[in-house]
Amino acid sequence: MSLVFAGACSHAPGITGRSERADPKLREEFYRNLGRIRECLEAARPDALIVVAAEHFANFFMDNMPAYCMGMSDEYEGPIEDEEWLAIKRRKIPGNPDLSKRIICDVMQKIDLAYAEEWKFDHGIMVPLHFLTPRYDLPVVPVNINCQGPPLSPLHRAYELGRTLRAACDAQPERIALLGTGGMSHWPCTPDSGKINVPWDKAFLDSFIHNRREDLISYTDEEIFADAGQGGFEIRTFLTVAGATEGSTGELLFYAPIPVYAVGCTVATMAVE
Amino acid sequence: MSLYCIQKLLYQLNRDPYTRQRYHDNFESLLEEYELTKEELGAIREGDIGLLYVMGVNGQILMHYSALIGQEWDEYIHAMKEGVKSHGPVRAGIYTLLKGSES
Helix, strand or coil, X not given: CEEEEEEEECCCCHHHHCXXXXXXXXXXXXXXXXXXXXXXXXXXXXXXXXEEECCCCCCCCCCCCCCEEEECCCEEEECCCCHHHHCCCCEEEECCHHHHHXXXXXXXXXXXXXXXXXXXXXXXXXXHHHHHCCCCCCCEEEEEECCCCCCCCCHHHHHHHHHHHHHHHHCCCCEEEEEEECCCCCCCCCCCCCCCCHHHHHHHHHHXXXXXXXXXXXXXXXXXXXXXXXXXXXXXHHHHHHHHCCCCCEEEEEEEEEHHHCEEEEEEEECCC | CHHHHHHHHHHXXXXXXXXXXXXXXXXXXXXXXXXXXXXXXXHHHHCCHHHHHHHCCCHHHHHHHHHHCCCCHHHHXXXXXXXXXXXXXXXXXXXXXXXXXXX
């Protein structure tokens, strides 16, 4: 079939783990929009969901850090973190190793992608799944982009990963959904946790929604670090979604800085044409 | 190499139940397997989150060690702020990415 859905959302652990500490009205509006993206996802009737995430030293460490990795297992487990800390109960999540293998082989024609037959999801994937596939009945194919331990893959390569993923998805018989999940400006787990550069986020989101590749890939890591913190490196996940939907634009369903969640909370969809 | 070693210890404590069991059963024996400086050993033994942050431990690793030793989120943030006050700015690692350009 082809790619049938593309979207993006935030994944900070506070969204579930410290949910009660946010302004209730803002939180409910954010949750409502996560519900909207779930409805869009369900309406697309996908057979599988590719989640492009930026894990946080859950499976990968600096002893062997892939720039890009895709899961190829029939089953995953998450969250790897303490269940009470994240307020998400640990469970198994179905995969589709045959689909993973076909996509990996296609993507490898252009991108040197690592693969993993074992993968424990951290909050970077579990928080989005908690809202988007709450029954955990949709097979997931995880993709990780190293956004934590520099040197990091250049932004233009993250966009190219999206292009290549799109071509691979379009060559498969299954209906495939794609979700990118990361933050824009944020300084998570540091003394500056809660700081959010709202103008920077809005400028980035405008480029993302209008899929302006040249703007999206124009940042250097030094600029991102200075203006958007180390958490800003996670924009790579958005770039991959933009690459997968090149030529299309999107809709920003929700954006609001929620400091106690340590991120500008975002929900967006991109048209798939 | 040393920052790498201390981050590896904390990463394995965070993610590996066997390492965590050894932490509870015989912490000193576990520590012997990592090439740590005297200052790093002290920070780990004391659960000095502030000093570990100043040494350059990535917060995505450090926050889980903070939780492991029983700190609430606000305590964790406070400990890092106090660490900077007591020990000065972060010395190495990801948070010093702009150190060269600043100087």
